[in-house]
Amino acid sequence: MIFLFQACGNNKKEVVAKKDIVETKKEVAKGSQEKPENIFKLTEDNAIAFFYDYKENLKETGVRLETSFGLIDIELFDNVPYHKANFIYLAKKGYFNGTYFHRIVKGFIIQGGNADNEATANKRKEIGRYLLPPDTRKGHKHDRGVISMPSSENDNPHKLASPYEFFIVVTSPGSYHLDGDYTPFGYVKTGMEVVDLINKQEVEAGDWPLKNIYIFKATAY
Numbered sequence: 001m002i003f004l005f006q007a008c009g010n011n012k013k014e015v016v017a018k019k020d021i022v023e024t025k026k027e028v029a030k031g032s033q034e035k036p037e038n039i040f041k042l043t044e045d046n047a048i049a050f051f052y053d054y055k056e057n058l059k060e061t062g063v064r065l066e067t068s069f070g071l072i073d074i075e076l077f078d079n080v081p082y083h084k085a086n087f088i089y090l091a092k093k094g095y096f097n098g099t100y101f102h103r104i105v106k107g108f109i110i111q112g113g114n115a116d117n118e119a120t121a122n123k124r125k126e127i128g129r130y131l132l133p134p135d136t137r138k139g140h141k142h143d144r145g146v147i148s149m150p151s152s153e154n155d156n157p158h159k160l161a162s163p164y165e166f167f168i169v170v171t172s173p174g175s176y177h178l179d180g181d182y183t184p185f186g187y188v189k190t191g192m193e194v195v196d197l198i199n200k201q202e203v204e205a206g207d208w209p210l211k212n213i214y215i216f217k218a219t220a221y
Contacts, residue, residue, distance in 0.1 A: 042128030072191035083185035096218035
């Protein structure tokens, strides 16, 4: 409650402006009845429709990752529209900033987009909880340097993709046993030497690197 006072002479008592108090009460009551602003979040129900519209106005074709070991430029496939739109959307939302390459399987893949910190968990909570359907019949294979999207492991017989994470194939010429189960949605345009260097880092149990390998920033271009 806000009180306003008026001076009625040097030695007189301060008088509360009752009219102003009444008006303040009305404003407080009015504000308490207003509904909080709706914050958009992606869900299982709205994600596909959202990315269908989002892709129509996309001018960006790729994403640059600034990592602990250097730059990786990723060009995205046009004919995998939902996965492309998702990756660009998350990059522009700043989701990948401060995440890690959190899994390294020697001679196979490096996987990024997660981190064991509160900031990353909060970003996921703000953006929403959703999965993407696989899109595996566009002719793209898991060649060396291809970026693909892992599937969620929990109760997921249809291999729906976990939208916040990705992996890059290191195997030469490729890891073709992954074809049909996971969705390739782009390739490393420049920076494959950085991918190889990351793949050589020491790991502990669970393929987690001994030292954090940061994605400092992701920028759509």
